[in-house]
Amino acid sequence: MTGRRWIVVALLAIVAVSVLSAYLTAPRTGGLMEADSTSPDGAHALVTLLREHGVEVVVADDVDAVASAARPDTLILIAQTFFLLDDDGLNRLAGLPGDRLLVAPSARTRERLAPAVQLDGSIQFGGRPDCELREAITSGDVQFGISDSFRREDDLPAIRCYGGALLRYTDADRTITVVGSSDFMTNSGLSGPGSAALAMNLAGTHDRVIWYAPQRIEGESSGEASLLDLAPPQVGWVVLQLCVVVALLAWWRGRRLGPLVAEPLPVVVRASETVQGRGRLYRSHRARDRAADALRAATLTRLLPRLGLARNAAPSAVTQAVARRTGSDCGAVLFGPAPGTDAELLALAHHLDDLERQVAQS
Template identity: 60%
Template sequence: MSADTDRTDVTTAVAPTVRQRLRSARWVVVALIVIVAVALLTTYLTAPNPGARMDPTSTSADGARALVSLVRDRGVEVVEASDIAAVEAAATPDTLVVVVQTYFLIDEEIMHRLADLPGDRLVVEPISRTREILAPEVKRSGTTDYGGDAPDCDLREATRAGTVQFGIADAYEAAGDVAVTRCYGGALVRYTEDGRNITVVSTADFMTNSELLKEGNAALAMNLVGTNPRMIWYAPQQPEGESGGAASIFDLIPDRVNWIVWQLCLVVVLLAFWRGRRIGPLVAEKLPVVVRASETVEGRGRLYRSTRSRDRAAEALRTAALQRMSPRLGLGPAADPAAVVQSVAERCGQPPQTVAYTLFGPPPADDTHLVNLARELDNIERQVAQS
């Protein structure tokens, strides 16, 4: 009766403990899942959106997402055109077409189609051919000075912005008889043709996400692109009629399959936690590896040679030779060098000066002297052993 009672007590005492541990482990797993989910969601929501220079959707330093967002907040309708067809579909007489020079704006036919569009035009950082087609009344006259530039003109957009950090940029002037307004030393020019304002700015740096906060950069950028009720932003990021490059593995996954992929990843993580084994403490174990003495000597010699440690190699050779000869000479390990030289000279029949130079001389100057030293030590050790 007593044994049964004890067994029952043990079972009763142990069972709740196991259940408590399982319950605690379950909450730990749930907490880990919640932490991982929150971390993934935060990373997804706060991750920067990379893109090319002056891409209206890019949050990188060279992108234009900040400027486009500010203009939208002011009530301007912004059309982010990805191709010339989208620009032509959205262009009306009351729109402003912003043409940003990129690596993919090189086709003359597309430039002529842009030049035929109605409405005002803002050309940003154009190359020579783009400027000749979209702003033919403007030509390059030189460069501006580096630093903060004052407007020095009566253009309302520029005078309201004040000093702007353009840096070193091209300067423009009139190419014909049309009146051209020059601001910031020619970095910003404007003229009117057929009732349309055509504005050219030689650099896009002050419009980028990283430069908007400098002096009047944001004010000038917003004044230039926010003058009309509708603005069309055209900064082509790929050649017209071609794909944007090889698709990544995530582009090949259908939208409805994304959740399945993430669920599978979560299952793999949970399975790893479940099947993982606790790693115990390190155990010292003698490995059955035998290294030959010749390999050790060869490896050590290569290390000395790679670091050009001829002094340490010579010291090792001399020390080993003295340790082997000392018992034969009847000398202790701390014997005086003079006594060692005298004993070796008597055994070998060599002058003491030569023996002293070999056993206690300066380090070898090069590899040849080191090899000669090894031979001399071997010769002395052999003569001492045979005497």
């Protein structure tokens, strides 16, 4: 009996260790740039690197937490700015002491926290720093993906790197850094050339960093209730009855019509070939207006259900709905004139993709 007891104890210990290891190493899902998220879009890897290099990272969940932790010798990193819609909250952030690092800021956030900074188009990949900023020079070439490009109004003093994807200037004894993309700072993006070095150089300039990446609108409830939890109990029985009716109807129709007969199609054309052929036709006839209309129509088809609008919604209603979700004016992107060059058509496609991403994340 003693031998069997030790075997049971050993098996229980192995099971306990396995369960504990699985719990500790399980991926922690989360949103974009969330400090504790180990998903591809999270920032757990960068936060861990900062802490291993002696940087104190304070994770703030709301503006009150940021305000209580802010000090003059602290860097405030602000990401996921599409959720910063409260004017009072933005005004509080603008008045806090310390330097700022704005990661892919929305138009509203950029106007409040980085005054006199304007959007100057977008870049597709990145490349060499082409500036005298030490953090960028030591990082070397960096691939940003699709990134916004910035400049200061009226040619005010500023350092622009990577074609404007990185902008730094000083305002009232405060250093403000604006970067147009968060891809190189995420868990999946750190492995890119120069990405980890630039992310560490930008976020590790101070011994203390306040990490603020809100995952919901300030004050919004974070309850876990689903749609099924809110439905009355009778809904389950109704759904079950409908399933039975559909199954009986399918069985009855199947017996009446007989078995299915497979018939080969005369021609099979891949979707990619159709898209490429239509693109070549547009390009050969320089039909940038039709290509732009097709891109905008496809974007509206995907955006309208997310915005809760009908397919025949007026352009003004669509523009207002998108502005409420993203905080930026999108009238020229969705309903503007046709592009005059291929470069403008490519920029329009990038703006439409970025606008769709903003609405999906809002």
